[in-house]
Amino acid sequence: MRGGGAARVIPLAAAGAAAAAGVLILVVAADAPSRARERATRAEARAAASLYELPGVTEADVLSLLDGRARIVAPEAGGSGPGAHAYRAGALEPDAWIAVEPQGGGSRWPWAASALALLGALCMAGWAAGRRRSPPPPRYPAAPALLCAALFALVAITAQHWSRGELEAISASRVGLGLRVAEIAGASGADPEAAARAAGLPWASGAALDEPDRIWTMPREVGEAIAAGPGLRSAPRYTVVAAGATYHGGTVALDRGPGVRAQTADDTVHLVFLGYEETTSPAVALIASALGSALIVSLVLFLLPLAARPRALSGTLAAWGFLTPAAALLLLFTFGPLLFSLWISLHDWRLVDPAHPFLGLANYRALLSDGAWWSAVRNTGVFTLHVPLAMAVALSLALLTRESRRAVRWARLALFLPSITSVVAIAVVWKWLLNDGYGLANRALGAMGLGPVAWLSSPDIALVSLMVIGVWMVVGYQMVVFQAGLAAIPRVWYDAARVDGAGPWQRFRHITLPGLRHTLFFVLVTSVIGSFQVFGLVYVMTEGGPLGATDVAVYHIYREAWEFLRFGNAAAMSWVLFGVVFAATWLHFRFLERRSAHA
Amino acid sequence: MTREPRAVVLKRVRKRFRDVTAVADVDLEVHPGELMVLVGPSGCGKSTLLRLIAGLDEPDAGEVWIGDRCVDEVAPGGRDVAMVFQSYALYPHMTVAENLGFGLRVRGAGPAATEARVNEVAGVLGLRGLLSRRPGQLSGGQQQRVALGRAMVRDPGVFLFDEPLSNLDAALRLETRDEIAALHRRLGTTMIFVTHDQVEALSLGQRVAVMDQGRVHQVGTPHEVYRRPANLFVAGFVGSPPMNRLRLVRDREGRLAGGPFVFPGGSPHREATLGVRPEDLTLAVVAPPDPDPNPEFTATALRVESLGSEQRIRLDGPGEAAWVARAPSALHVTAGDRVAVSVAWERTHLFGADGGRIGAAPRPVRGSRP
Ligand SMILES: Nc1ncnc2c1ncn2[C@@H]1O[C@H](COP(=O)(O)OP(=O)(O)OP(=O)(O)O)[C@@H](O)[C@H]1O
Ligand SMILES: [Mg+2]
Numbered sequence: 001m002r003g004g005g006a007a008r009v010i011p012l013a014a015a016g017a018a019a020a021a022g023v024l025i026l027v028v029a030a031d032a033p034s035r036a037r038e039r040a041t042r043a044e045a046r047a048a049a050s051l052y053e054l055p056g057v058t059e060a061d062v063l064s065l066l067d068g069r070a071r072i073v074a075p076e077a078g079g080s081g082p083g084a085h086a087y088r089a090g091a092l093e094p095d096a097w098i099a100v101e102p103q104g105g106g107s108r109w110p111w112a113a114s115a116l117a118l119l120g121a122l123c124m125a126g127w128a129a130g131r132r133r134s135p136p137p138p139r140y141p142a143a144p145a146l147l148c149a150a151l152f153a154l155v156a157i158t159a160q161h162w163s164r165g166e167l168e169a170i171s172a173s174r175v176g177l178g179l180r181v182a183e184i185a186g187a188s189g190a191d192p193e194a195a196a197r198a199a200g201l202p203w204a205s206g207a208a209l210d211e212p213d214r215i216w217t218m219p220r221e222v223g224e225a226i227a228a229g230p231g232l233r234s235a236p237r238y239t240v241v242a243a244g245a246t247y248h249g250g251t252v253a254l255d256r257g258p259g260v261r262a263q264t265a266d267d268t269v270h271l272v273f274l275g276y277e278e279t280t281s282p283a284v285a286l287i288a289s290a291l292g293s294a295l296i297v298s299l300v301l302f303l304l305p306l307a308a309r310p311r312a313l314s315g316t317l318a319a320w321g322f323l324t325p326a327a328a329l330l331l332l333f334t335f336g337p338l339l340f341s342l343w344i345s346l347h348d349w350r351l352v353d354p355a356h357p358f359l360g361l362a363n364y365r366a367l368l369s370d371g372a373w374w375s376a377v378r379n380t381g382v383f384t385l386h387v388p389l390a391m392a393v394a395l396s397l398a399l400l401t402r403e404s405r406r407a408v409r410w411a412r413l414a415l416f417l418p419s420i421t422s423v424v425a426i427a428v429v430w431k432w433l434l435n436d437g438y439g440l441a442n443r444a445l446g447a448m449g450l451g452p453v454a455w456l457s458s459p460d461i462a463l464v465s466l467m468v469i470g471v472w473m474v475v476g477y478q479m480v481v482f483q484a485g486l487a488a489i490p491r492v493w494y495d496a497a498r499v500d501g502a503g504p505w506q507r508f509r510h511i512t513l514p515g516l517r518h519t520l521f522f523v524l525v526t527s528v529i530g531s532f533q534v535f536g537l538v539y540v541m542t543e544g545g546p547l548g549a550t551d552v553a554v555y556h557i558y559r560e561a562w563e564f565l566r567f568g569n570a571a572a573m574s575w576v577l578f579g580v581v582f583a584a585t586w587l588h589f590r591f592l593e594r595r596s597a598h599a
Numbered sequence: 600m601t602r603e604p605r606a607v608v609l610k611r612v613r614k615r616f617r618d619v620t621a622v623a624d625v626d627l628e629v630h631p632g633e634l635m636v637l638v639g640p641s642g643c644g645k646s647t648l649l650r651l652i653a654g655l656d657e658p659d660a661g662e663v664w665i666g667d668r669c670v671d672e673v674a675p676g677g678r679d680v681a682m683v684f685q686s687y688a689l690y691p692h693m694t695v696a697e698n699l700g701f702g703l704r705v706r707g708a709g710p711a712a713t714e715a716r717v718n719e720v721a722g723v724l725g726l727r728g729l730l731s732r733r734p735g736q737l738s739g740g741q742q743q744r745v746a747l748g749r750a751m752v753r754d755p756g757v758f759l760f761d762e763p764l765s766n767l768d769a770a771l772r773l774e775t776r777d778e779i780a781a782l783h784r785r786l787g788t789t790m791i792f793v794t795h796d797q798v799e800a801l802s803l804g805q806r807v808a809v810m811d812q813g814r815v816h817q818v819g820t821p822h823e824v825y826r827r828p829a830n831l832f833v834a835g836f837v838g839s840p841p842m843n844r845l846r847l848v849r850d851r852e853g854r855l856a857g858g859p860f861v862f863p864g865g866s867p868h869r870e871a872t873l874g875v876r877p878e879d880l881t882l883a884v885v886a887p888p889d890p891d892p893n894p895e896f897t898a899t900a901l902r903v904e905s906l907g908s909e910q911r912i913r914l915d916g917p918g919e920a921a922w923v924a925r926a927p928s929a930l931h932v933t934a935g936d937r938v939a940v941s942v943a944w945e946r947t948h949l950f951g952a953d954g955g956r957i958g959a960a961p962r963p964v965r966g967s968r969p
Contacts, residue, residue: 495655496688500702500749501676510701514692 015125022117022155028286029110029159033166040170041082045100047181049086056188065180069101113159120151156290345571363572376556383552384531386467394478398486415476423536430469431541459549462542466550478523485519525588529581553577604632604789605666605756607652612661614647621647623813634783634790636804638797644813645793649759653682681750682759687742689734695745696730702753720748740771758790776803797837809833831954834874843922845873858918859896860963873960874948880924885937895942900932
């Protein structure tokens, strides 16, 4: 019957899934070196062509550059395989086609990882086959999934190790190439700039050095080697003043940004030899593919035993089917970005620089001494003081409107409106109301004979103005929550207190406040969190000004990311803010738990 | 006893809630030191009346006097009353000690004086060990005691109880009822006790005020209310099972008659109602050879309910409506038996067409034998 069919299918399917997962990892691992090798071959052809174009360089020089892997043929003969056109000085048509044979050496396929993956697939098949013969459902369904994840993590690590070795070898050969080009060019009498260009190394001098996007990535040793290279002997001595970068093989510590600067002894910057193509290691892709394959395999392992019982299988499939969209959305749009920003915060991540060297906690450490950030944090703290004020107002209003008569209900509606209106619309209107010149507020003051107030343009007042608007915005919402909280306090407590002789204030103090304490706490925490995240008001009304007086944390983060394009710093700030908000929320829940244990 | 008990007097007090008249022109006088029970069916206005006395509601008309002053303008806290609520209304965020002391503290008593008084009352009520607990950590009976204690602490001139026993189980209710009676004897304070349970009312009250639909129908001692109910409502409400009734109509000879009975003498009433309490009927099983010598009527037992100490027997007569009789458990009756019934006429009631009591019914001239 069905059971028999499933018995045959299960081991096959499990082995197949495991094998597919393994292949996925291996393909990902093999992809990076193979592309790097392609790029390297093209770069070699370009370097050979540049060398060929230099006056005084002979064809033998060019051929010696690549140890005989290059051939110089007629331009028409080119086009098949990697290579580059070469021009002699002043020519419009290419003079030659330098065809390059890809570099051999190294192992082209991660054999060890493949063997591991094969072993994994066999294990899976064996396990699944064994499972079929023991009828009871698995005690620990997570165990095979964990084993599977561990195995594929091992496959991924092996593949990553292999891939890294490949990339290192390619990079080393490229460094050697640059140095040899510079050497040959120098020996043939070319000037340093021409030699550097021929070597494919960026060249800059004077003011151009200060352009950040001219700073490329290269290891310190490479920079030093180039600076001391024979082709550059005509230039003065160079010292490396700022160095460090990520290249495929490892990290060199950074002082400021990535890059190597060569500087003359008399402090005039003459040259920058920065750069060579960076290769990215496929670690992230590998981790992702390992996780993905573990997921797939464990899903198969989880579902297959159910195949023997079609009813259970379809039920489970349906349940997962219903769960999938929500789970996928959550993963994709909540946890994904969250983890990504955490990743970014640990790196030097700028939009202008394709390299994102790992910094550890340096971004966070830098925050500690970042005055602008702390000023934004302080402004956020000051702004948050509007919350208790708003709560006092809201509570008073809620008490006043306790007996809900119709007029009062209209007032309630009016006060609640700001809570459901777009922040931008509110901000625009308020900006207009508080305009220094034509704003309604100042005109009203003028009519009363009072001088105009620089609501939004004075550093002393702007934040206070925003706080007043903040109060106005949240008071309706808070009032409605308080009204609900008040309605939940039994009248009979007030009756008892009145008979006990408590006056209005004592009833408020001893009945209303204790009865509202959960509500108060809830409103306080949610409003404080909301206040920590204030952005729209500041963005529309003051843009953090004047003089940074209203620069709040989220707005600061926004500017750091989208104006200064320093995503690493911005992400670190976001996580600090997240930590604060998280702490506040955690306290909230701790308090609620403790309180409800008493109530 | 620590202070002069106060009288409570209501003068034509009225209270309406939109279209409901909760209290309709009530006159009531509670003597100083008296335990007065307000009893009536649910929704008759007992709680409202109590709240008017406490000052928690304001009357639409009439005056409330406590002691020798009209308290209409006095806030609840100034009326020298204390109230125990049905739901106890303990403050949940305060400990038992704080609950007890609240009334003293808000009146400006010092911590030491408050603590002493709280301890004293807690000792009386056996709450000493519970002082640091919160109401949520107490049983229903303990909460009830705390509510009682909170009223006692302030040593008020008048105690108001709004169904304080209705959330307790039967045994605890009996016990607490006795304790309240004992407390009343000890303190000698005026107490007004609201209940919808007429047994509770009769057993607890020195006097009982029976209410219905916002009106007080009768005020009297439990004996008076039971033995001489002022009208049909009181007669029906007080006593369990309720009083048996028979509709009487004046016949051509001017005599009241109904069912098997014809009463002697001309009557000024066109219609009347005969009321007989179940315990005023005496039953005997009719054995064919030896019929009861002088029964008022005979009837068939429809149903026999044994309560252990006595039994309740539902009869198919004398008129259209079934009557219920109480009989000692020694009597052997089963459903379907014919029984001869005799009536203690001197304890019966005759109510006029307006429901008011006329007096006891005379012995009828004709019994049931058709
Ligand atoms: N605040 C109020 N608003 C409107 N109607 C009310 C209000 N309080 C009481 N009533 C009405 O007044 C009448 C008397 O109510 P009350 O609470 O005094 O009855 P009660 O005798 O205490 O009844 P129970 O034995 O059920 O407690 C009822 O019809 C009730 O619906
Ligand atoms: Mg009531």
